[in-house]
Amino acid sequence: MAQVNEKKLLNAKTMEENALSSRDYRFGFYTDIESESIPKGLNEDTIRMISKKKNEPDWMTEWRLSAYRHWLTLQEPKWANIVHPPIDYQGISYFNAPKEKPKSLDEVDSEILETFERLGVPLSEQKRLVGVAVDAVFDSVSIGTTHQKILEDQGIIFCSISEAIQRHPELVKAYLGSVVPVKDNYFAALNSAVFTDGSFCYIPKGVRCPMDLSTYFRINAAQTGQFERTLIIAEEDSYVSYLEGCTAPMRDENQLHAAVVELIALDRAEIKYSTVQNWYAGDKDGRGGIYNFVTKRGLCKGAHSKISWTQVEAGSAITWKYPSTVLMGDDSIGEFYSVALTNHRMQADTGTKMIHIGKNTRSRIVSKGISTDEANNNYRGLVKILPSAENARNFSQCDSMLVGNRCKANTYPYIDVRNNTAITEHEASTSKISEEQIFYLQSRGLDLEHAVSLIINGFCKEVFTKLPMEFAVEAVRLLEMKLENSVG
Amino acid sequence: MFEIRNLHATVDGHKILKGINLKVNPGEVHAIMGPNGSGKSTLSKIIVGHPDYEVTEGEILFLINGKMTNILEMEPETRSREGIFLAFQYPVEIPGVNTSMFLRAAYNEACKHQGADEMDPLDFDVYLHEKMKLLDMDDKFINRAVNVDFSGGEKKRNEILQMAILNPRLAVLDETDSGLDVDSMKIVANGVNTLRTKNNAFVVITHYQRLLNYIVPDFVHILQDGKIVSSGNKDLALAVENKGYDWLK
16 A cells, blocks of 8 residues: 655745755865775676675675676666666776775874864774764775774674674674575665675673764765675674764765665664764755665564664765664564655655564654755655564654745555554654744744754654764754755 | 834735824833724734735834834844744644743843843743743643643743743733633733833733733724724723724724
């Protein structure tokens, strides 16, 4: 069943949108460092080259090649409500890394350290964030991970996926591709063939991770794709909160980011995964920006396990992303909290899938879409309740807010129930940011921007409260910055 | 301190106000009565600068820094910070925005504008509770989102609370009594009376004479078809209550 609510808004005379100039993207700078990349193009030799550069075991190379061979048989999916010129997969370089290979964080090129400092993620011993361990990924490689020692003492593994393949092959072999199979979809197959780096987290049985783990992804080089791969495993009775941030320089051409993230939660384990996505979104006319085609999926494998996705999607020219949860264990819980903001000519087709398999499984979806200028913002979500899922419950709420009269918002909820003990609820709303609300606040002394920011933050509150504190503050600031010139 | 001179206004091309004159001195309470569609709400919205109304003629003067200044070109937020307040007939809901946080933001905007220090959350909380006591309001009120899930009476009381917090020099009450039961009306009227000083003024717009038993006006004006057709003291309101509006035409 697919319901389509399309609403183009008319009549907003007090809200002629001004174009947000690209100087407002303060992460749009480029770091000039010596790097090595492989020639553009994609074939089996490219994949062998990537695998060799990373000194991978044969099984990994073969895994990549089989993914590549399958990818060749696939077509790019066409069902999403997005439009873009064909992607030239032969026009991309699939590997780009700083030339100097640091042995530890102390040896990292000072230019790169400065870059991360400018991004608000200092890595050096003296300045690093206290409560958060950071894995910093620069183009195709992880340049280092902080606080590793403290984590190791508790048996927690937090490192780049490349390092994990070398040092923990048994874990990688057991879980890589177990939630998002190589053949899952076009972009997942591509990622499996050419992924370069990303993070690996392993939380042993009974351990509550003492700090947030986070990965900061930075695309720097031009004409390079970034193919991140992240794998998080939470053993029985463990807990971890993981954060992810992303930025890229401003460029006129589009760049491809195709990630795969897999989460596994065993009995009574809990994984909280938060994203603030702020890839470069292109300029006001839609030139440039990142194509963000991402497959994120969690498996609640154990009974009473819980996976919670929280995302603030504020960047990328195109977002194609559906962080999903497979509720296999009895009494497991899946949650999805999302704010997607699109302005200028950004396009977002994002949502979630909740697949109920186990008994008494519960899922909750709260999605807030905000669209301004000429942007196109879509929620697409699937709630599927299989015959085995006795007493499954789902609650979904999808709200869209439109700012101005040239943007669009669509909601595509799919609900597929195969067990008659299930209860699903779906609520949806589309509203225009109301002139009466703005005027009311203005008549109390708040200026237009302050009024709009209050209204938008109120609209997103339920999602923001799910974010870790510092992330919530950043998210609020990010939305304010993006909306600054969109209303008025 | 406040004067409307020959005010003409239209909305969507329709003439609503056709030459309003009104002069308000500090310490006065003026009541404006009139039948439906006479332009009462339009007048209140224009005073605070609602963008839907177009003033085609006339001016509105307000005493700012010792000088009578035309406020028609001022943004709504500037008028508010200068001390003009409207209690809305239909207060607007703002989901997700905490009432006490909103009140503090509004209060601090006025402080900033007037060159005073902003109030920190703790001091503001004390200040807020003083004002709430005045209006017989409890904590659950200010911990909710602005006007969301408020009853009609609570919304109106929230307007008066905002007025008490912002302490305006000129307050316009647009049918604050409509939809209120007698007890709520007494609470609201009592709040207004407590806030009356010799330095501020009120313009009370109402359909019913009843409210004026509690908020006693110095002047009563009858608005009909976009003009003030009659002015008098509180007895005029009683006459209207008994005879209706037609005899004034």
